Amino acid sequence: MGEATGYLGLFTSSFLAATLLPFYSEVLLAGLVKAGFDTLALLLVATAGNTLGAAANWVLGRYCEHYKDRRWFPFKEKSLGHAQRWFNRFGVWSLLLAWLPIGGDALTFVAGLMRVPFGLFFLLTGIGKAARYAVVILAMQPF
Numbered sequence: 070m071g072e073a074t075g076y077l078g079l080f081t082s083s084f085l086a087a088t089l090l091p092f093y094s095e096v097l098l099a100g101l102v103k104a105g106f107d108t109l110a111l112l113l114v115a116t117a118g119n120t121l122g123a124a125a126n127w128v129l130g131r132y133c134e135h136y137k138d139r140r141w142f143p144f145k146e147k148s149l150g151h152a153q154r155w156f157n158r159f160g161v162w163s164l165l166l167a168w169l170p171i172g173g174d175a176l177t178f179v180a181g182l183m184r185v186p187f188g189l190f191f192l193l194t195g196i197g198k199a200a201r202y203a204v205v206i207l208a209m210q211p212f
Contacts, residue, residue, distance in 0.1 A: 072106070075101050075104070075106055076106075076110065076111075076114050078097060079094065079097055079098060079101060079111060079114050079115055079118065080114050080115075080117065080118035081118065082094040082097050082118070083098075083114070083115045083116075083117075083118030083119040083122065084118040084119065084121055084122040084125075085122065086119060086122065087118070087119040087120070087121075087122025087123045087125075087126070087167075087174060087177070087198070088122045088125055088126060088174065089126060089129075089174050089175075089178065094115060094118070094119065095205050098111060098115055098202065098205055098206070099205060099209050102205075102206055102209040102210075103209060108206050111202075111206065112199065112202050112203060112206055115198075115202045116195060116198050116199040116202055119168075119198045119202070120191065120194055120195040120198050123167055123174070123177040123194045123198070124177075124187075124190075124191060124194075126174055126177040126178040126180075126181065127177055127178070127180055127181035127185075127187065127190055128181060129178060129181060130177070130178040130179060130180065130181025130182040130183075131181035131182070131184065132181075133181075133182075134182060152175070152179045152182070153179065153182060153183060155179075156176075156179045156180070156182075156183050157183070161180070161185055161189060161190075161193060162193070163176060164176065164177070164180060164185070164190060164193035164194050164197065165193050165194075165196060165197040165200075166197060167193075167194045167197050167198065168197045168198050168200070168201035177190075177194060180194075
């Protein structure tokens with residue numbers, strides 16, 4: 070695999086993994102670490118892709134509420150209310166946990182619904198996602 074192809078693949082898989090689609094990027098990241106790719110570049114590429122994917126969720130959450138009365142809208146008013154109450158309880162600092170495999174993607178969607186300022190959202194989400202990828206990279210290092 071060419072170097073540019075590896076980084077592009079990692080960016081794409083990281084982006085998709087952060088959206089509401091079921092996708093994982095850690096296996097590719099681990100493979101690229103094992104193949105000898107530059108770990109700092111991998112960390113930056115994976116973090117950028119995953120954080121931008123989370124930003125796509127934020128945008129969906131921010132603007133989708135206009136369609137909540139439509140029959141095709143995927144969330145019921147009751148479930149939206151529950152998610153919003155949960156977010157109010159734990160606050161914006163919970164965005165540091167947006168990397169979690171269960172609930173993390175929904176958290177970024179709810180942040181958009183709750184109109185968390187984008188700059189704050191992007192900063193907190195990026196920090197959490199960078200920390201997660203750093204742990205994966207460190208776990209791949211020989212002792």
